[in-house]
Amino acid sequence: MDAIFEATIQVLLADGYTGLTTTRVAARAGVSVGTMYQYFPHREALLYAVLEDYLEDVLVAMEEAYQRYRGTPIAEMAAGLSRAYLEAKLRGMPGSRALYVVAAELETTGLVDDIVRRADDVIARLLSTASDVTFDSLAMVTYALRTMMVGTVRAVLEDDGSPEAASMLCTELPVMCQAYLVAVAKPAP
Known part of the structure; x- marks a missing residue:
C-alpha cells in the first residue's frame, strides 16, 4: 500500500489533481490497474x-x-x-x-x-x-x-x-x- 500511496503523491505533484488517474498511479507504483481497482474502486477512493x-x-x-x-x-x-x-x-x-x-x-x-x-x-x-x-x-x-x-x-x-x-x-x-x-x-x- 505504501508504494501505491507514494506513487499517488508523485503523480499528484507531476500531473496535478485533475491529471491524476488510477492508471498513472498503477504504472508509477508498478502494479496492475486491476490491483488498483481491487483496493480503490475509483480515483476519489484512492485520494x-x-x-x-x-x-x-x-x-x-x-x-x-x-x-x-x-x-x-x-x-x-x-x-x-x-x-x-x-x-x-x-x-x-x-x-x-x-x-x-x-x-x-x-x-x-x-x-x-x-x-x-x-x-x-x-x-x-x-x-x-x-x-x-x-x-x-x-x-x-x-x-x-x-x-x-x-x-x-x-x-x-x-x-x-x-x-x-x-x-x-x-x-x-x-x-x-x-x-x-x-x-x-x-x-x-
Missing part, C-alpha cells in the same frame, strides 16, 4: 485513502508527543507538541501541499471532523497534565491551540513551502504556542 493515511500519521505524532510530554511544564509541553505536529507535516513535503488540494476537492467532512475530534482529544489530555498550570476553559484553549497550529502551518505551506519557510516555522511555531499557553494559563494550585 481519500492517501489523505486519511497522511492525517493518521500526524495524529500518531501528536499521540507520541502526548506520551513524551505529559506532566511536564507548559512551555516544554507546548514546544514539544508543536514541533511534533510540524515535523509530521514536513515529513510529507512536498506531498503535504498537494494533499491540501485533495482535501479541498473531495468530500472529506466526515474524515476531517473525526481527525479534529481526535486531535482535540490528544491536546486536551496533554494540557490537562501540565505540571505548572491549569486552564479555566480547557476546551477553548484546546480549540485555539489546534487552530493556531493548523492554520499557521497550512498558510505557510500553501503560500510557500520552501525550506526557508519550513525553517522559520520550526523556530516560530513553538514560540507562538508557548506564548499563547503561558498567557492564558493560571498557576497550578
Whole structure:
C-alpha cells in the first residue's frame, strides 16, 4: 500500500489533481490497474485513502508527543507538541501541499471532523497534565491551540513551502504556542 500511496503523491505533484488517474498511479507504483481497482474502486477512493493515511500519521505524532510530554511544564509541553505536529507535516513535503488540494476537492467532512475530534482529544489530555498550570476553559484553549497550529502551518505551506519557510516555522511555531499557553494559563494550585 505504501508504494501505491507514494506513487499517488508523485503523480499528484507531476500531473496535478485533475491529471491524476488510477492508471498513472498503477504504472508509477508498478502494479496492475486491476490491483488498483481491487483496493480503490475509483480515483476519489484512492485520494481519500492517501489523505486519511497522511492525517493518521500526524495524529500518531501528536499521540507520541502526548506520551513524551505529559506532566511536564507548559512551555516544554507546548514546544514539544508543536514541533511534533510540524515535523509530521514536513515529513510529507512536498506531498503535504498537494494533499491540501485533495482535501479541498473531495468530500472529506466526515474524515476531517473525526481527525479534529481526535486531535482535540490528544491536546486536551496533554494540557490537562501540565505540571505548572491549569486552564479555566480547557476546551477553548484546546480549540485555539489546534487552530493556531493548523492554520499557521497550512498558510505557510500553501503560500510557500520552501525550506526557508519550513525553517522559520520550526523556530516560530513553538514560540507562538508557548506564548499563547503561558498567557492564558493560571498557576497550578
